[in-house]
Amino acid sequence: MDQESVKALLLRDKGFLKSLYESSSTLSANNTLTSASDVKLNTLIKFIHLVANGEIKIKKNHYDALNKKQMKTIERHLESKTAVKRLLKEERQEKLKVLKRFSPVAHQLLYTLFNQN
Numbered sequence: 001m002d003q004e005s006v007k008a009l010l011l012r013d014k015g016f017l018k019s020l021y022e023s024s025s026t027l028s029a030n031n032t033l034t035s036a037s038d039v040k041l042n043t044l045i046k047f048i049h050l051v052a053n054g055e056i057k058i059k060k061n062h063y064d065a066l067n068k069k070q071m072k073t074i075e076r077h078l079e080s081k082t083a084v085k086r087l088l089k090e091e092r093q094e095k096l097k098v099l100k101r102f103s104p105v106a107h108q109l110l111y112t113l114f115n116q117n
Contacts (some may be wrong), residue, residue: 006050009043010113016040017047021110029103033096041095042088048074048102049084051109062108073101 010017016036023029033041050056051063052074064087065072078086087098102109 001004004047006043010047013040013043017044017110017113020044020106021114023103023106026103029106030100033099033103037096038092041092041099044099045078045084045095048099048109049078049081050077056112058109058112062105062111065105065108069103070105073098 015084020029020032023032033044036044047056051058077083087095
């Protein structure tokens, strides 16, 4: 999973990601995730994996916004390629369970995609 292939996925699912980025609350972000297709959830999983490995840079204060539970989730499900491949094969409910842990910080995680600095 390289940056170029994920870039094409991000462009394809830009509307979903923009909705998630603009979510005004955790509840709103959770609703956006719940209504997303499995393909869109997979795109978000791949994006967070690249952020976790530093291949996509986010602002330090945005990374610092992640709490211990979110960091554990990254370490367990999103840091290694093997863990990501396993998560991508999981049932929808498991994917949602993992991704909803990031709802409170969706704006910070996606900031880089929608702001050029």
